[in-house]
Amino acid sequence: MDLHWSFLLVPLIIGYFAWIPGYGMNWIAASWWTTIAVLLFSFVLLHELGHALAAQNRGVKAERIILFPLGGGAYLPEQPSNVWEEVFVYAAGPLANIILALLAWGLLLTRPDGPLLIAYYLKLSGNLVVFPGIADQILGLTLAVNLLLAIGNLLPAYPLDGGRILRALLRRPLGARRATVIVTGLGVVIGSGLAWLGVRLSDPLLVFGAGFIILLSVLEYQNGWQRRRLANKAVGDVLRLPLPSLYRVYPGQPVGEVRRFFQATEWPILPVYNQWNEQVGFVEASVINEEAEDDREPVRRYCEREFVTAQPTEELLAITERIVDANVYGATIIGPRGELVGYVFTEDIMPLLDTRLKKIKRRLRQEGPAGE
Ligand SMILES: [Zn+2]
Structure with a gap:
């Protein structure tokens, strides 16, 4: 497993948010942001482990896992032979997040203000009328972030898990080439929608992630073209x-x-x-x-x-x-x-x-x- 170099930026970003001009470092804020960063990291790690364990279980070797601060990638050098095995391997990541979200949901329900906290963290109600303790805040974040990770990764757009699942399902009825055209096309459409949403919400991370989805979709589309060109050529x-x-x-x-x-x-x-x-x-x-x-x-x-x-x-x-x-x-x-x-x-x-x-x-x- 590799950590991407951009992890080095995480302490800098935390420092930037916790630094108050004229006052210095707000250590309480810094430790809170560090807790959140560690939590996010473990949710992403869990997602990738879900993929890796499912691949191992199906006898497909996951070569390595690269973790980025905003997500990871499990690289499967060999394609699973069976469609359902492939779907299982790609679904296992979001599934791990859903299980963790359900766990947090269950634990929150046992808390005195549980239902209110759940509504707040899922943004079903805008104002919080209770003051949650640290444990409640962590449970609430676990619920919200894991649901977001699961839903986000299940969008039917290449290179997300949902797009890869869709491609596996379409490959037999439509052929590999058309399946790739469809999911990379969806990658450009959904990526553009997310970029527009990110601009509306002034969320730079969402814009950045959307740009990444569009870029990888375009590259994969070109890759498919190139494979077809080469397939017609001989060594001679x-x-x-x-x-x-x-x-x-x-x-x-x-x-x-x-x-x-x-x-x-x-x-x-x-x-x-x-x-x-x-x-x-x-x-x-x-x-x-x-x-x-x-x-x-x-x-x-x-x-x-x-x-x-x-x-x-x-x-x-x-x-x-x-x-x-x-x-x-x-x-x-x-x-x-x-x-x-x-x-x-x-x-x-x-x-x-x-x-x-x-x-x-x-x-x-x-x-x-x-x-x-
Ligand atoms: Zn995944």
């Missing part, structure tokens, strides 16, 4: 055949020589070999150009030791996903008898993803004004 469309052994890069070779290889071959990336002529990684021209200063220095420091391998019969989409997941420059394509077939580089895949507009723009730039 972007394959680079092996270079003559003259251009083999070894870790001990001086940077200056590797620079000349890049110029001679015009390749953006070159494979790096060990003394037994087995590939051990890649080296990228832009890294050498930007970072290397001394041409006599061995190139070792600038080599990327990780690379992925693929077979020539694999789909380009699958290979691309592996390259992106491993965060490397490219894949080495190895044939059925272990022979080197060639390379697939991200730089060669990107042009396949370009929209027609981008292609026209690039052509205009390349042709450019005469004499350039």
